[in-house]
Amino acid sequence: MTFQYLLQLVISGLVIGSIYSAVALGFVIIYKATRVVNFAQGELLMVGAYVCFAFLVQMHVPFWAALLLTILFGMVLALFVERLILRPMIGEPTISIIMVTIGLSLVLRSLVAAVWGTEILVYEPKLFPQEMVEIAGLPISLEFVWCFVLSVVLLVVFSVFFKYSKAGVAMRAAAFNQQVAQSMGISVKHIFALSWVISAVVSGIGGVLIGNINGINSSLYHFGLKVFPATILGGLDSILGAALGGMIIGILENLSDGFCKTYLNLSGVKEVAPYIFLVIILMIKPYGLFGTKEIERV
Template identity: 70%
Template sequence: MEFYVQLLISGLVLGSIYALVALGFAIIYKSTSVVNFAQGEFLMVGAYFCFSMVVQYQVPWLWAFLITMVFSVVLALLVERLVLRPMIGEPVISIIMVTIGLSSVLRSVVTAVWGTQIKTYDPPLFPDTPINLAGIPISQVYLWSFGLSIVLLVLFGLFFKYTKAGIAMRATAFSNQVALSMGISVKRIFALAWCISLVVSSIGGILIGNINGINIALGHFGLKVFPAVILGGLDSILGAAVGGIIIGVLENFSDGLLKTWFGLQGIKEVAPFVFLVIILMVKPYGLFGTEEIERV
């Protein structure tokens, strides 16, 4: 029994981090209609940058965290301004290729600067001692990661629903031109979308880095978030959250169960994509994706 509970818990934690990254992905897609294939690399860059701060420069965690956030914002503004703004109005496939190129560049920069060895945060962000919850030991990093992700997801949910900037972002997502006619600065909205997206990705990177260690494979996270985003519906914030958690739990369960029952290894890597195919067959718009509104 405890085994299953453990599976569920680590699934939830992994899922909540997926949800964060999926949120970052969905924000960019929704407001700028760019499919960002470099999402995972941004997460990786954030994780490595924070590693540099904490381990190489011995900055206290709180400050390291904040500096990483500032770094993400700067990186986002640079990428948006230099790489993506010139691409506005170009065909979708060109923009996708640009983000793929961006992901390669980021990966090689990371390899050049930090090498390929796996790194760990030392000291870790959260204490090592596990906490007993109803008799089941859970490591603190899991609890904190889950809590932090959920809080961020709720905050962003409220942001999009109630703040002026949030509503303007959704309006821009619906139509750039009409948003322009409202006096909304679409350029600024795009920049804001990239900032939010990179900040949440970096947070995801730091959390996952605390759980699994930091290496170049973190970049694959970006791809694994796809099933989550598609399950939730490409352009839905709530969908990204729910999709991320569902995919995390499913992935963990299929991995754990197949391993103990049939001795199959490595299912973890492919499970999300199996679900991806199934989702696309059953619900192409995802759980919460916008279906075209049609008045009859």
């Protein structure tokens, strides 16, 4: 295994990991504010990718308008989902909430399949330039660089949002203690809706990015499942954790795949490696790198 190959694995892992980070960010925002475990995060990404495709390719809208419309669509969808499905579930046990988001994921998935079919669709024209650039002596497509940079920008923007903006602080307050937040004049209902909206927008943008690189098809929701290793590694309620976790998982799955191919002659490790890491992390450090440790009292 050459150093060149290793570096290539790391960099392509970093790119795919940045998409994981974006989706994980969406997941963490919902979890942090509402304690809802969203199994439909990958579907939000998928819906974003397809809606952008519809505007961009099927209706020939320019890219910036398509992106804005996609974001708008994501917001409306999230508001509906939160109001109609998640609001009635407040106070229900974890298993019911998990199950209701699984139900939601099935609905969204088949809606997408019913509207756009299951074949691979490709964004045309490509948004980002296709040229190669050299980074550390390695040829890398410029669209990967763009994708990575945009994901990082997204992460930074939301970190700042949570740290300094009024709405962000209100969201953190609601996450910390809903009753106290409410008595301080924060509308917890609005916070819940807002967190779903932000989450859908972030995932939708992730979907647009991945759609540009790989094209879109009906198995795009698999990204949503990679959210779990990423967020568990980073800590379920940590934004920074989601960002780092996604990238680390992206790199780790590429590296383990590369190693197993070269040394063990074992292919397809990529699909399973994140979950093996997930179990290991859960065994040794269940609250992840930056997660809040829950203390239980009777």
